[in-house]
Amino acid sequence: MKNENWKWKTIIEPFKIKMVEPLGFTTREEREKILENAYYNMFNIKAEKVLIDLLTDSGTGAMSANQWAGIMVGDESYAGARSFFHFEATIKELTGLDEVIPVHQGRAAEKILFTALNGKGKYVISNSHFDTTKANVEVSGAIAVDFPIKEASEFEKYHPFKGNADVEKMEKFIKEKGKENILLCVMTVTNNSWGGQPVSMENLKSVYELCSKYQIPVFIDCARFAENAYFIKLREKGYDKMPVKEIAEEMFEYSDGAMMSSKKDAMVNIGGFLAMNDRKLAQKCRQLLILTEGFATYGGLAGRDLEAIAIGLKEVLDENYLQYRLRSAEYLGEGLKKHNIPILNPTGGHGVYVNAKKFFPHIKPQNFPAQALCCALYLEGGIRTVEIGTLMFGKRDEKGNFIAAPMELVRLAMPRRVYTQSHIDYVIEVFAHLAKNKNKIKGLEVVEISEVLPHFTAKLKPIK
Numbered sequence: 001m002k003n004e005n006w007k008w009k010t011i012i013e014p015f016k017i018k019m020v021e022p023l024g025f026t027t028r029e030e031r032e033k034i035l036e037n038a039y040y041n042m043f044n045i046k047a048e049k050v051l052i053d054l055l056t057d058s059g060t061g062a063m064s065a066n067q068w069a070g071i072m073v074g075d076e077s078y079a080g081a082r083s084f085f086h087f088e089a090t091i092k093e094l095t096g097l098d099e100v101i102p103v104h105q106g107r108a109a110e111k112i113l114f115t116a117l118n119g120k121g122k123y124v125i126s127n128s129h130f131d132t133t134k135a136n137v138e139v140s141g142a143i144a145v146d147f148p149i150k151e152a153s154e155f156e157k158y159h160p161f162k163g164n165a166d167v168e169k170m171e172k173f174i175k176e177k178g179k180e181n182i183l184l185c186v187m188t189v190t191n192n193s194w195g196g197q198p199v200s201m202e203n204l205k206s207v208y209e210l211c212s213k214y215q216i217p218v219f220i221d222c223a224r225f226a227e228n229a230y231f232i233k234l235r236e237k238g239y240d241k242m243p244v245k246e247i248a249e250e251m252f253e254y255s256d257g258a259m260m261s262s263k264k265d266a267m268v269n270i271g272g273f274l275a276m277n278d279r280k281l282a283q284k285c286r287q288l289l290i291l292t293e294g295f296a297t298y299g300g301l302a303g304r305d306l307e308a309i310a311i312g313l314k315e316v317l318d319e320n321y322l323q324y325r326l327r328s329a330e331y332l333g334e335g336l337k338k339h340n341i342p343i344l345n346p347t348g349g350h351g352v353y354v355n356a357k358k359f360f361p362h363i364k365p366q367n368f369p370a371q372a373l374c375c376a377l378y379l380e381g382g383i384r385t386v387e388i389g390t391l392m393f394g395k396r397d398e399k400g401n402f403i404a405a406p407m408e409l410v411r412l413a414m415p416r417r418v419y420t421q422s423h424i425d426y427v428i429e430v431f432a433h434l435a436k437n438k439n440k441i442k443g444l445e446v447v448e449i450s451e452v453l454p455h456f457t458a459k460l461k462p463i464k
């Protein structure tokens with residue numbers, strides 16, 4: 001990490017531990033049985049049988065003592081709770097957006113926004129839609145189109161801002177389809193679908209200027225806004241001395257609205273929000289909110305949740321925390337590279353993505369190389385990860401045979417403030433062991449699989 005403040009090799013976790021939870025130790029023999037009973041699907045494994053859980057960084061973080069204190073003083077009044085005004089003021093100050101609507105998680109914000117926009121047959125353009133965002137765009141009858149830069153799919157190559165949108169392609173598309181047919185632009189920071197890669201300030205600005213020219217509103221999907229802001233500080237010219245809070249505030253200047261899953265950078269286990277300047281649109285959203293989430297001052301959350309989110313949104317901008325956060329992912333990536341494990345370069349904000357296609361050249365895509373790696377990591381080390389490959393994105397022909405996905409990745413997502421450097425060292429050690437024995441690892445085949453979101457429920461077994 002190009003940060004002159006970083007003098008020491010050791011990651012100093014910027015917290016001391018006040019409350020602990022035991023890890024799920026198991027023997028290899030037990031894990032063999034557990035995997036078999038789970039049909040080699042990570043989602044079927046009981047969390048207490050997992051030693052290091054890197055399945056997701058969503059809602060899995062640890063709250064601070066201050067947040068827990070906020071939980072105790074949360075105001076549970078139905079309407080006009082004090083905790084709502086704390087929540088609202090914090091988000092207004094951060095985003096500069098006037099209308100703040102609480103929701104129970106990110107996808108509720110998406111559902112409400114796209115229902116309110118009612119853009120049947122119109123296009124939503126983005127650097128990359130997150131999968132639930134895409135699904136909600138499509139359920140509303142609109143069409144989601146992604147414009148990642150070409151470097152996003154060049155896994156080995158370094159690029160400081162692989163999350164950027166391809167502005168030229170976006171403009172060409174707008175001209176081709178006509179600006180009246182573009183409903184909205186969504187900028188996802190960081191770009192989750194392509195490895196937690198950041199978007200530069202310059203790119204956010206260019207996209208906003210482009211969209212303003214054609215009167216297209218821009219919303220930021222800001223689940224990981226703080227990680228993105230810290231990447232800007234480290235990598236973009238002119239920002240190295242700016243406090244990360246100001247960088248984050250500037251990011252939101254290039255938007256007309258924002259939606260957030262608070263399960264990420266708000267450092268809580270549940271929650272989200274929708275924010276915008278358009279009062280009429282906000283009114284429509286609040287009507288939908290009352291139908292499905294709750295009254296405008298709690299939106300499906302308890303008062304204590306609103307309180308914890310307000311505190312978390314400030315804590316996440318602590319630069320000691322962000323340095324630890326980004327450095328932890330980078331440290332894991334460096335450790336894996338030492339053992340010739342092919343990873344997506346550079347490491348993202350919330351984790352590391354391993355290229356299983358390259359790691360297991362002997363396993364064919366229809367035998368799910370990335371899922372085979374997930375299983376091997378669990379079997380050898382009790383580590384849980386997630387497949388982003390043919391099991392998740394593969395299509396099938398008439399005979400039911402899998403057509404390979406473009407990539408076979410394993411995501412190691414890091415929960416916030418949960419694991420320490422020794423946990424990461426352990427993960428690297430397990431990988432080193434796998435690297436030595438990788439030829440012994442075989443692929444998987446399908447026992448049973450569904451059409452919708454197959455990876456959650458698929459049943460698999462090892463090939464003979």
Ligand SMILES: *Cc1c(COP(=O)(O)O)cnc(C)c1O
Nearest residue numbers: 105106107130132192223261263
């Ligand atoms: C997690 C996530 C969402 C969806 O949020 P949920 O809280 O899981 O519903 C949307 N966008 C991005 C970028 C996310 O990471």
